[in-house]
Amino acid sequence: MNYYGLILALLVYTSYAALFLRLLWRILFLLKASELANAGNKPPAKASAKIITNGIFDIMFLARLFRANECLWLGEWLFHITFLMVMVRHLRYFIEPVPQWLVDFQKAGIGAGYIFLLALVYIMAFKLFIEKKKYLSSYNFFLLTLLLLIAVSGFLMKNFIQADIVNVKTFMMGVFSFRMYQAPSSILFSFHLIMSLIFLIFLPTHVFSAPYTILEAHKHDEELKGLMYER
Amino acid sequence: MKDRDSFIECLSPKQLAELDACTQCGECLKYCPVQEVTGNKAISPPEKIRMFREFIRAAEGLKARLFGSRIDDKLLQDFVKAVYECTTCGACGQACTVGIFTQRLWPFLRKEMVRRGLGPIGAQAETPDAVKNTGNPYKKPAEERFKPWFPENVRVSEKSEIAYYAGCTGAYEAQPMVKGDVIVLNAIGVEFTMLPPEEEVCCGFPLFITGQHDMLEDLVKRLVDAYSDRGVKTLLCSCPCCVNMMTRDWPVFYGRELPFRIRHITQFVADAINNGRLVIKKKLKERLIYHDPCYLSRGVGITEEPRMVLESISGVKLLEFDRNRANSRCCGAGGAARKVYHENAVAIGRLTIDEAVAKKADRLILSCPACYAKVNEAMEGYDKKIRIVDIMELVSGLIEGK
Numbered sequence: 001m002n003y004y005g006l007i008l009a010l011l012v013y014t015s016y017a018a019l020f021l022r023l024l025w026r027i028l029f030l031l032k033a034s035e036l037a038n039a040g041n042k043p044p045a046k047a048s049a050k051i052i053t054n055g056i057f058d059i060m061f062l063a064r065l066f067r068a069n070e071c072l073w074l075g076e077w078l079f080h081i082t083f084l085m086v087m088v089r090h091l092r093y094f095i096e097p098v099p100q101w102l103v104d105f106q107k108a109g110i111g112a113g114y115i116f117l118l119a120l121v122y123i124m125a126f127k128l129f130i131e132k133k134k135y136l137s138s139y140n141f142f143l144l145t146l147l148l149l150i151a152v153s154g155f156l157m158k159n160f161i162q163a164d165i166v167n168v169k170t171f172m173m174g175v176f177s178f179r180m181y182q183a184p185s186s187i188l189f190s191f192h193l194i195m196s197l198i199f200l201i202f203l204p205t206h207v208f209s210a211p212y213t214i215l216e217a218h219k220h221d222e223e224l225k226g227l228m229y230e231r
Numbered sequence: 232m233k234d235r236d237s238f239i240e241c242l243s244p245k246q247l248a249e250l251d252a253c254t255q256c257g258e259c260l261k262y263c264p265v266q267e268v269t270g271n272k273a274i275s276p277p278e279k280i281r282m283f284r285e286f287i288r289a290a291e292g293l294k295a296r297l298f299g300s301r302i303d304d305k306l307l308q309d310f311v312k313a314v315y316e317c318t319t320c321g322a323c324g325q326a327c328t329v330g331i332f333t334q335r336l337w338p339f340l341r342k343e344m345v346r347r348g349l350g351p352i353g354a355q356a357e358t359p360d361a362v363k364n365t366g367n368p369y370k371k372p373a374e375e376r377f378k379p380w381f382p383e384n385v386r387v388s389e390k391s392e393i394a395y396y397a398g399c400t401g402a403y404e405a406q407p408m409v410k411g412d413v414i415v416l417n418a419i420g421v422e423f424t425m426l427p428p429e430e431e432v433c434c435g436f437p438l439f440i441t442g443q444h445d446m447l448e449d450l451v452k453r454l455v456d457a458y459s460d461r462g463v464k465t466l467l468c469s470c471p472c473c474v475n476m477m478t479r480d481w482p483v484f485y486g487r488e489l490p491f492r493i494r495h496i497t498q499f500v501a502d503a504i505n506n507g508r509l510v511i512k513k514k515l516k517e518r519l520i521y522h523d524p525c526y527l528s529r530g531v532g533i534t535e536e537p538r539m540v541l542e543s544i545s546g547v548k549l550l551e552f553d554r555n556r557a558n559s560r561c562c563g564a565g566g567a568a569r570k571v572y573h574e575n576a577v578a579i580g581r582l583t584i585d586e587a588v589a590k591k592a593d594r595l596i597l598s599c600p601a602c603y604a605k606v607n608e609a610m611e612g613y614d615k616k617i618r619i620v621d622i623m624e625l626v627s628g629l630i631e632g633k
Contacts, residue, residue, distance in 0.1 A: 025293055026251075034244040058330075065328040068258040135257030135277050209252040210329040216245055217330025224532035227478055228495060 005183030008193065009175045015197035026205060047219050055215035064214065072126055079119040083147075085112035086154075093172050113158065117151040120144060139204075146199045153192040163189040236300045238286045241342040241442075249331040250287070253280045259323035259333075262554075264561040265316055265568075268578035274313035276323040276333060282310040283340060307349060314340050315352045316575065319440060319566030320525040325557055334529055337566070341442030351441040353571035358437050359446055366432035367399035376428035380406035385417040391424040394463040394491075396477075398470035398600065399433050405600035411623030412469045412496050418630045419503045424461050426454075435484070436476040441567050451484040459490045469496040469623060471527035471599045478531050495527065496623060497536040497598060504543045513629040514546040520592035521622075522552060522583055522606075523559035524599035532557075537598050537622055544629060550590050552583070562597075564605035580609025587617050594618040596625060 047055070058064060062080065066073040089109025092098045124144050127136065157163050163186035174181035183190075239247060255277045260266050266275055286307070290300045314337060321334025344350035351358070361370045377397065395416060401409035416423055425431065432454065435447045458466055468474050477493045503509040519541055527533045534556040541549050554560045563569060563579030583606060587595040595617045597603050607619055 021293070029239075029291055030244055030247060033239050033242065033247050062328070064330060065256070065258070068256075068326050068328050072256070072258075131257075135255065135260050135272050135275055137255035137257070137277065137281070140255050204254070206252045206254050206329065209248045210254065213245075213249050213252040214330045216248075217327075217332065220330070220332055228474075228493065228498060228531050228533055 002182060005171065005180060008171075008183050008190065009180060011194065011197055012175050015200045018201045019203060022201075023205075047215060048222070051218045051222055052215070055211075055218045058214050058218065059211045064217075072123070072131070075119050075122040075126060078115055079123060082112040082116035082119060085109050086116055089113070093169050094176060096169075096173060110158065113151070113154060117148075117155055120148050120151055124148065143199070143202065143204060146195055146202070150192060150195045150199060153188050153195065157186070157188050157192060161186070161188050236290045236295075236302075238283070238290050238343060241339050241346060243339075246336055246339060247287075249336055250280055250283055252329045253277055253327075253331060254329060255281065256328050258328055259326050262322040262326045262558075262560075264318055264320060264322065264563065264579045264582070265575055267560075267582060268575055269316075273309060274316050276317075279310065279313045279317070279337075279340070282306055282313070286310070307347075311344050311349045311352065314344060315350060315355070315441075315566075316568055316572050317566055318525075318561045318563065318568045318576075318579070320561030321529045322525070322558070322561060325529055334525070338440050338442060341440070342444055343442070345442035345444075351443060351567075355437075355441045355443075355567050355570055358441060358567075359443055362433045362438065362446065362450070366429065367403065368433055368437045369399060369403045371403045373429040376402045376431065377425075378428075380410045382410060382414055382417075385413045388422050388424045390461045391422045392462060392464040393421055393423040394458050394461060394466050395423050395425050396431060396434070396466055396468040396473060397425070398468060398473045399437075400472070400600035400604065401470050405603040405621065407624045408469060408597075408600050408603055408621035411621055411625070411627035412467075414627035414631065415496075415500055415509070415623050416467070418627070419500070419509045421503075421508075423467070424463065426457050426461075430457050434470075434473040434476045435480070436472040437567055439476060439480060440472075447480070448484045451481050455481060455485050455489060463491045465494055465499075466491050467494050467496055467499050469598065469600070469621075471495070471524040471530060471533075472601060474533075475526040475530040495531070495533050495536070497533065497540055500623070500626065501536040501539040501543075504540060509630070511544050511626060511629050515544050515625075515629060516546040517593040518548045518550055518591060519594050519596050519625075520550040520552060520587045520590055521555075521596045521598075522562065522587075522602060523556055524597070524602055525559065525561050525565055527598065528557050528559050537596075540622060540626060541596060544626075550592050552586055552590075562599070562602040562606050563609065564599075564601035569601070569605055576605055577609045580606045581613055581615075584610055584613065584615055584617060588615045592617060594620050594625070596620055596622050598622045 062073055062077050065076055086109060089106060089112070092102055092106070095102065163184050167182065167184040168189060170181045171183050257277055259276045260272070263275060272278060286302060289295055289302050317337050319334060319337045324331050324333030327333065341350055358368045361368050365371060366373050367376070395413065397409045397412070432450060434454065435450045438444065438447055466477065468477065474493060474495050482489055500509060504511070521537055521541060523534055538549060541547055552559065560582065561579060562583055563576035569576035584595070595606065597606060597619060598621060603619065603621055610616060610619065
């Protein structure tokens with residue numbers, strides 16, 4: 001184990017700890033908020049099976065975004081779905097032995113990686129050049145840039161400047177089992193890992209809250225149908 | 232014990248999740264009426280949410296807990312301007328890609344600003360005193376509430392299962408509208424009651440929408456108990472803001488379910504037409520265009536009954552705005568912003584006039600007193616002209632044979 005590997009391992013632990021603390025803080029914050037009796041706010045309504053089904057469909061296919069902006073939806077949906085696939089593909093670096101389904105999934109995961117990169121470029125270009133007059137969030141651009149850097153470095157490693165896969169897996173499994181091994185010498189791998197860790201620290205929490213609000217919106221829509229017609 | 236530093240005391244956990252869920256995609260800007268006339272992104276929905284997140288982080292974040300909170304005063308001022316310049320029409324929420332119920336969120340963010348002594352702004356601050364002293368936000372005497380417009384031939388019962396609430400804006404600023412309401416109710420032949428002018432006080436909406444909630448419980452209890460004492464089972468009203476307040480907020484401030492149901496006047500009239508109790512015999516060979524008020528369509532989901540009433544008039548060709556029903560565009564009068572940002576309100580109102588004129592409508596049909604007052608005002612000194620009529624004003628004219 002060299003110092004370089006130790007630094008990388010510490011970065012991994014630090015970023016995971018930061019994410020954990022951030023999420024824990026947010027949960028405690030929401031618990032505190034739920035204890036406050038906010039006069040003027042009704043308790044939330046219950047969700048029927050139909051609302052939950054429609055809500056899940058809406059979340060999976062980003063249906064509200066589709067209704068708002070079909071062109072952006074195409075990029076965003078591809079980005080979200082391929083991001084998930086790429087994450088699943090990367091599980092092979094953390095599991096030994098690799099289950100057969102994950103081996104079988106590698107081809108689809110690699111394909112998803114290319115679409116992921118294209119989707120990011122599409123979203124970035126769409127926001128910068130086609131919808132430039134619209135509201136632009138610097139935080140969103142920061143995240144998009146990070147993801148682009150992660151995707152490009154991954155693409156380069158896959159096709160042009162390969163890292164020693166066995167070394168990468170040994171190192172990563174070592175980090176997660178608190179056993180230190182020699183870090184891969186690939187600069188591209190280090191860059192890919194560090195960008196991913198930065199992304200982890202800044203992970204947008206809407207990935208957790210937006211599905212909830214989409215479900216609540218379905219409840220609201222259903223409530224609206226009967227609001228003036230009950231009794 | 233209220234925590235002065237906290238920014239979350241006025242918000243529900245759902246609203247906190249909504250603040251967190253905004254992806255800052257900016258899709259809502261395409262539908263924001265204030266954006267349409269100002270183009271100022273600093274007062275846009277995602278920017279308001281971004282600023283409020285900053286306040287929460289500065290007051291509740293780990294750093295704040297360890298080293299104390301520090302709120303940027305300039306950012307607070309910017310936020311107050313942004314949240315009060317909004318018309319609270321909720322079009323942003325309708326287009327929201329993660330389903331944030333903004334028509335509900337903005338008033339509660341305003342409430343937080345009131346709690347901190349930063350809101351309301353301008354003339355809005357006079358509303359509590361005006362309501363306390365006169366029973367209405369316009370500082371008009373109670374004796375003038377019904378007298379100038381109430382038809383002599385319409386009889387009001389002392390007690391009835393059906394009551395009619397005229398509302399302050401209708402009674403003082405859109406009198407042809409409320410006059411039309413009672414004429415139509417009379418023509419249906421329904422027995423209805425009304426509170427005396429000194430008892431029919433503000434429904435609370437202008438206070439609610441500007442974040443001034445202190446008087447609401449008292450106002451709501453007075454009104455609900457007064458209607459309850461008269462044996463009311465159905466309360467009718469034509470003002471969408473009042474209807475929204477009664478349906479969504481009266482039960483909360485009353486502390487339990489209301490002892491009567493709330494109905495918009497068009498629901499009642501559409502029923503009367505359907506079951507033959509009201510027949511509009513006179514023809515009207517005109518092209519009418521109906522504007523959906525934000526608090527009627529997005530607020531309480533009433534979109535079809537006004538159209539049913541208009542389509543029941545023989546000879547009418549009903550046109551639609553490009554944005555209609557739940558997607559309708561604000562008239563500019565919403566959110567009490569018209570009291571402070573008058574120029575915005577007029578400019579937004581003119582967008583509705585422009586489209587109605589472009590579609591070659593003979594009349595623009597409204598069903599909200601605030602829209603009625605503001606769109607009429609927007610037409611003053613404007614080169615484009617169209618006849619503006621309230622829906623019940625139109626119906627009452629046709630059944631009276633004028």
